[in-house]
Amino acid sequence: MNVQEIIRSHIVDNVLFGEDGRLTEDASFQRSGILDSTGFLGLITLVEEKFGIAAADDEVIPENFDTLGKISRFVAGKINGNGVQS
Numbered sequence: 001m002n003v004q005e006i007i008r009s010h011i012v013d014n015v016l017f018g019e020d021g022r023l024t025e026d027a028s029f030q031r032s033g034i035l036d037s038t039g040f041l042g043l044i045t046l047v048e049e050k051f052g053i054a055a056a057d058d059e060v061i062p063e064n065f066d067t068l069g070k071i072s073r074f075v076a077g078k079i080n081g082n083g084v085q086s
Helices: 003-014 037-051 068-080
Strands: none
Touching (some): 003 037, 003 068
């Protein structure tokens, strides 16, 4: 599984309880109501633990965490040391 598949699976299983119709690569977690503040905290924890990275406070922004695509790029950037948006 790649980064996006792991994150998608987590959200579908733990947040949407198997209902994945709304979860596309570019669906905004905030605007669509997929994640609330608790859901975002869980997602950040998952990303840090699963991929062995740390998200600094100034990196936990919609540009990095609001869609599957953005999170995937953020994680890949951290893993590859390419830097991320902040």
